[in-house]
Amino acid sequence: MEKISTCLWFENEAEDAAEFYASVFDDSRILDVSRYAEGGPGPAGQVITVEFEIAGSKFLALNGGAPANFTEAVSFVVDCADQEEVDRYWSALTDGGSESQCGWLKDRYGVSWQIVPALLGSLIGGPDREGAQRAMQAMLRMQKLDIAALQLAYDG
Template identity: 60%
Template structure:
């Protein structure tokens, strides 16, 4: 892979290592690329992890142990395209484990406060249906869900 021009930078208080360990364990084809440590100039303790560059399926990120000044909000989230319900269920369980929070419409926060959208491909197909009534029923069904259940979407699509 060539150099990625734009990289998402994630600011953690002091949990960058723990977060990267979780994220790289959740996704196939994930890996740590580089670890940079604080030197004598600080501001972190000498030899403690400053940044970790890592990759989740084809996308590069940098996690920073930057201190408590900033925290994540839902204004930005990582959206994951899921092939099927099994993938939705697996990612949902792993990312909410250990203190994560379920949100509405396929959104969740992991235990570090980072927001994710765990979205089955079927949702995009169904809400994009040219039959506007069918698409509206699917959207209404999705709005009532936390983790998205594909069968519930299919049932709503067929209800007309």
């Protein structure tokens, strides 16, 4: 087991959420599903936790009963090699969710994600300070990040 992993608290959608995330990302899978036994604190067969892996990182989804709302204070950053990856993850994760600004979104469960092209850091933090400022201003006007438009802004 990893020393540190992420636990996501759901009211009762842990299994659905884990299956959804495993379907969105390559190299992802459900590792274990724990259910209440007869005589447990919940109905026999009801999911308590789901252990799953997304792209090599382990997570635990917990059905905590009472709602625990997710906020943008914690988000998952997805490093994307190209626009195709940005588009694919954006489309999958906003399905039933909502778009925000600067590459941020909330999925159907309320979990926040940042869908970020790998090139972004070199554009908004590049050696051409004026170009970096133009790229930053372009990013601030976007919801889903557009690599070509960011590069064009940087290049002037």
